[in-house]
Amino acid sequence: MFLNVVVLGGGSFGTAMAAHIASRKAQMEVHMLVRDPIVCRSINDDHCNHKYFPDHKLPKNVVATTDAQTALLKADYCLHAVPVQFSSAFLEGIASYVDPALPFISLSKGLELNTLRMMSQIIPQALRNPRQPFIALSGPSFALELMNKLPTAMVVATKDKKLANAAQQLLASSYLRINTSSDVxxxxxxxxxxxxxxxxxxxxxxxxxxxxxxxxxxxxxxxxxxxxxxxxxxxxxxxxxxxxxxxxxxxxxxxxxxxxxxxxxxxxxxxxxxxxxxxxxxxxxxxxxxxxxxxxxxxxxxxxxxxxxxxxxxxxxxxxxxxxxxxxxxxxxxx
The missing domain is CATH 1.10.1040.10 (N-(1-d-carboxylethyl)-l-norvaline Dehydrogenase; domain 2)
Structure with missing residues (x-):
């Protein structure tokens, strides 16, 4: 089955997850939405994020863009890897391109400073859609070790059991175990x-x-x-x-x-x-x-x-x- 996955953010963990998902299936297209045109070029031309992983080649099916509309077109899953404090403003800026049924898998960890909001509150509120499907991905996972395909275990948390199983299918591999939880x-x-x-x-x-x-x-x-x-x-x-x-x-x-x-x-x-x-x-x-x-x-x-x-x-x-x-x-x- 052909899947389109978009990763919001071009930092180390977003890059590692993009590489991980793309390497699992050749019929997977992973679009990274990045801010920096230099990072964008290095991913597309050299298949490498020179800023964070200069020594690692990215799979050919990882493509970068600075254009939100292009990235989100036909997306089946969205991995949100923008730092928490910038997430609300960033998401408000791209909300018009987001399908209301698009599942968001949040990789961002933290609390919004003045509002004390968690990502499970920030994402649906910024997108003005209280029903936006939401999954939190967490666990002991350094980006560098994921890039090196070292054994790792994480957890996906969502209230929707079907969504948890779908996220598990998307992310699990021979070196990444994914447990599920309903305790978001x-x-x-x-x-x-x-x-x-x-x-x-x-x-x-x-x-x-x-x-x-x-x-x-x-x-x-x-x-x-x-x-x-x-x-x-x-x-x-x-x-x-x-x-x-x-x-x-x-x-x-x-x-x-x-x-x-x-x-x-x-x-x-x-x-x-x-x-x-x-x-x-x-x-x-x-x-x-x-x-x-x-x-x-x-x-x-x-x-x-x-x-x-x-x-x-x-x-x-x-x-x-x-x-x-x-x-x-x-x-x-x-x-």
């Missing part, structure tokens, strides 16, 4: 907040606080994510699954993580604006941290580790002071 909130909240926790883990590393404190911090962070997610209606088992603990471990403990890198550099004493100015990719945890304090207040959940990250990013707290405050919290019974 749990998958999205875990995917958003693990980026904030990764910044905290990086700070611990940058300050050379040792393995004991790293393990304690990440365990506490996992609890905080579980407390909030369950208050928001998520299942606790989701938080211990691939999109929760799985993604948290990868992002907190592995050097390839952008958010962890931001934390390491903060822990070493660098200024946030200098760190962000030197990066060519978005660290979603920086924006999402700002939403954590509002969410903690809204759902009346104590989140000392994740709110400390937000305060460090807002320059209210130094990493050293944050450690002192956390170590001096009241000794409590574990929950």
């Amino acid at each position: 909130t749990g998958v999205e909240i875990a995917g958003a907040l693990k980026n904030v926790l990764a910044i905290a883990a990086g700070i611990v590393d940058g300050m050379h606080l040792g393995n004991n404190s790293m393990a304690a911090l990440v365990a506490q962070g996992c609890s905080e994510i579980r407390w909030l997610a369950t208050k928001m209606g998520a299942k606790p088992t989701t938080i211990t699954g691939l999109s929760g603990t799985g993604d948290i471990m990868l992002t907190c403990f592995v050097n390839l993580s952008r958010n962890r890198t931001v934390g390491v550099r903060l822990g070493l004493g660098e200024k946030l604006e200098d760190i962000l100015g030197s990066m060519n990719q978005v660290a979603e945890g920086v924006s999402t941290a700002g939403a954590v304090i509002a969410l903690a207040q809204k759902y009346n959940v104590k989140m000392p580790v994740l709110t400390a990250v937000a305060r460090i990013i807002d320059n209210e707290l130094t990493p050293k002071k944050a450690v002192y405050e956390l170590m001096n919290l009241p000794q409590v019974e574990e929950v």
Whole structure:
């Protein structure tokens, strides 16, 4: 069966997913909608995204365009890989070309800063279609390892069982396992907040606080994510699954993580604006941290580790002071 898939965004993860889907079937046409004409040319002329994967060839059936109408024409599935903070404005700009029945598979992880919206809310609202089919894709998955076809497992979350099975069929391969879930909130909240926790883990590393404190911090962070997610209606088992603990471990403990890198550099004493100015990719945890304090207040959940990250990013707290405050919290019974 011939399928047309469109990938919105030309970043590392969008590129990796485009390559993955295209390599599975020759009768699959994958259109990447990119902003940068140079990236567009390099994909079409050299079958390579020079900006993110200069050493990897893309399948011939990956085609790039900067024109939304061309990309979305006859699309059967849409993979949304635009960073969360830019998603709403971007989608509003292309809404007139989107078929109301086109399933959106969201690869973007985070919360919109001022509205606290998740992608499952942003996409249908920006497209002015509350019934737009929506799937969240999440789990421990570095783009580089996907490009190298290393064994990976992820989860697709949607309320529609038929849609979950269709997404599973589209994405699963010999090196990518796809589990299904109906807990969209749990998958999205875990995917958003693990980026904030990764910044905290990086700070611990940058300050050379040792393995004991790293393990304690990440365990506490996992609890905080579980407390909030369950208050928001998520299942606790989701938080211990691939999109929760799985993604948290990868992002907190592995050097390839952008958010962890931001934390390491903060822990070493660098200024946030200098760190962000030197990066060519978005660290979603920086924006999402700002939403954590509002969410903690809204759902009346104590989140000392994740709110400390937000305060460090807002320059209210130094990493050293944050450690002192956390170590001096009241000794409590574990929950």
